[in-house]
Amino acid sequence: MQQFTDRQIEIMEAATNRISKFGIQNLTIKTLAEDIGLSEPALYRHFKSKNEILWSLLEYFKTEMRNRIQSLPFKTSDSEATKLRAIFNSQLQTFVNKPAIVSVIFAESIFHYEENLSNKVAEIMDMMQDFVKANIKRGQELEQYNNLIGASTLTTIIIGGMRMTVLKWKLSGHKSNLIKDGKAVLEGILKMIEK
Amino acid sequence: MQQFTDRQIEIMEAATNRISKFGIQNLTIKTLAEDIGLSEPALYRHFKSKNEILWSLLEYFKTEMRNRIQSLPFKTSDSEATKLRAIFNSQLQTFVNKPAIVSVIFAESIFHYEENLSNKVAEIMDMMQDFVKANIKRGQELEQYNNLIGASTLTTIIIGGMRMTVLKWKLSGHKSNLIKDGKAVLEGILKMIEK
């Protein structure tokens, strides 16, 4: 029971790579078809519009992300900080393995003009936010984190700090060390909030 | 000695508003000309290309931002935290007064395909980063801030947290309280680093 065919996945990955390398402006049906080695109408055999390609691509990553995070092997003895480290580590590893994804996921504004696309991007952001906020709340209730800052604000700071790190990595042409820099940010924040 | 003519500023502001409301995809010479009530070729009397309109717009804001921050009325008795509050307060106020700017400044990816434009956006980000990093370093040297985290990482966290707050405000359709939320983030971080 697969949600997408092999060809569809091939198209979505080619689209992601195009966007990552040359920006959304350069993603046209023509360039996309050339990347895969097909004609333009062939793409319309697999998706009914360009919009649907982008929507599917976001949906595909959203599902992958939720499954991956939800199946992280947590032990009941793990502290909330340990869990948070695991979540972000998994996320950063995914970005390093497939840097092109970042260009799509972190670009709220590129889909500004297409409501269903910007909604999908917002959904992905919200999901990550919910994971982090739940962690903070449990950590504060269990008194593993201090209560200097409210859970909402703290979530904003953590996600903001991580996003900023990813953005810098992207702007450096993936030459900075994302895993190391991301860890530094998370450990820094944890150092300030762990009891 | 003005860098831009009135008409040029009118065009740049109209462009900013277009991008903010409908995204970069909807900014065409035609829509822009209609917004101002001129014909398309008239725009080419004031800028030699669409690219130059966007570049000028970024340059215009960059200059405004540097002048504004550099002329903040600091007293020698002000603590570094006080200065940092003033910098961000000034920045957030600017965004509230002209929300359209945010769409342009915070959108690294929309100009991905035009090197001179993405460079300008990077310049603006670097400038803000330098202001914050300098503040953190002085604060740590003067022992007003603790040394739990290095200045670079801390700068990433602060800028990241603020950017995230602005992004949320934008995604809420400017309905959240940017000033209040921004203050909460900054005060939260200061609470953790102030000695």
Place this chain on the structure above:
DNA sequence: CAAGTTAGTTAGCGTTCACTTACAAAAGTA
């Protein structure tokens, strides 16, 4: 007041866009 400049117009250029039509080869199935 003649000459030049500034700031605007209408009309249209060549190109690219997402998408469609009509047809053909291959693959699966009876």
Place this chain on the structure above:
DNA sequence: TACTTTTGTAAGTGAACGCTAACTAACTTG
């Protein structure tokens, strides 16, 4: 083997794009 479905193609559509050519009215200046 005959029929159907799937997956591909070449050729072309109308609309939209950035930008230009050719022209003009109003102002400025020696």
